[in-house]
Amino acid sequence: MLWRTLLREFVKTRLVRHSSTLKTFFDETGQSGLVLKSTSTDIFENLALEDWIHDRVDLQNRSVLFLWRNTPAVVVGRHQNPWHECNLPLVRRRGIPLARRRSGGGTVFHDLGNVNITFFTSKKKYDRRRNLGVVTGALTDLSPGLNVSATERFDIVLDGGYKVSGTAAKLGRTSAYHHCTLLCCADRTLLSSVLKSPYQGIKSNATPSVPSPVKNLLDEDPRLDPSAVMEAVAARYNVEFGFDGPLVTVDPSVEALMPGVNKMAADLKSWEWVYGKTPKFSITLPFVAEGAEIVLDMDVKDGTIEKCLLDIPHDWLPAGTVDELCSALAGVRFCPKEVAVAVTAFMRTTLQGPDLTRKTHSLYENVVSVM
């Protein structure tokens, strides 16, 4: 253990003293396997570090294991619809960040009780089954007799039925990564409430999640806390792949170490990526406003309202006004703030009289309730 600590200190000092970038560090170490642990608990910074390693590190003769955790976050897959996958009003109210990752698959919840493990390899060496063997092996190293196994869809389940880990992957031209979660002691109540969408009536060909009953490993064995699990995974990884590299702690916000990483984090955080990359969808919402039966139909492309139709009895609101309102919403982002701005402008410039204003406001409240 002493040599490990010395090596870690050596690595840290070297990185700092020579202001070397992580890339040169990778090139210089000559290690074929490295274990990195993030000091950040920010979902965007950690996903950016994944992007950075994937895009900038030569993984042809090198493998990297990256261990990381986040404060509460909801993470949707690359081809998913966040409105369909989670309770966005609750997510916003609780100040929980929503992230879209670059890998496919379903939506998961993260908090500090959830460990994330990323296996970077060349595309040739990409092997999810073997990686999951490292994870289950690490768990049984800590808790012999624990009944964990990998399923056909690369989940890890406890006692044959409770999911403790979900998997996703990104395969580039020559490099690849496989990342998975591990529920040690996450907030399961928050997990299930944020992953429940309040909306029905969304139609699209976005990837749907596959919900499963979940459990925390710590409920099974108190030895399975996040820090112990991360250490055990690192140790098992080195044994499985025959590496003896040091465990290096990295702060993914340090631009000097990873030139370009802050831009990568900013891109991941942008509205255009998180919401704008949602596959085209349509939403139908029937509702009753002041006794009138109304149906809202919207087509949303690139996160922006492409077409809006409101089926409203003509004696409730004049057809011309309804058409003008729908036109005012076309081209606006499918987002409460932007719709509020558009409807306010519409009411200021187009509407006359308290009756129309009140009815439009009531329509507006129903429309934003699905955003």
Ligand SMILES: Nc1ncnc2c1ncn2[C@@H]1O[C@H](COP(=O)(O)OC(=O)CCCC[C@@H]2CCSS2)[C@@H](O)[C@H]1O
């Ligand atoms: N943290 C976590 N771990 C395991 N299972 C979870 C988690 N959160 C939610 N779930 C359950 O999985 C389903 C979704 O399963 P589904 O199979 O649809 O999706 C996944 O598993 C994706 C895993 C992505 C892993 C990445 C690794 C680093 S960044 S995120 C959800 O509805 C819940 O029932």
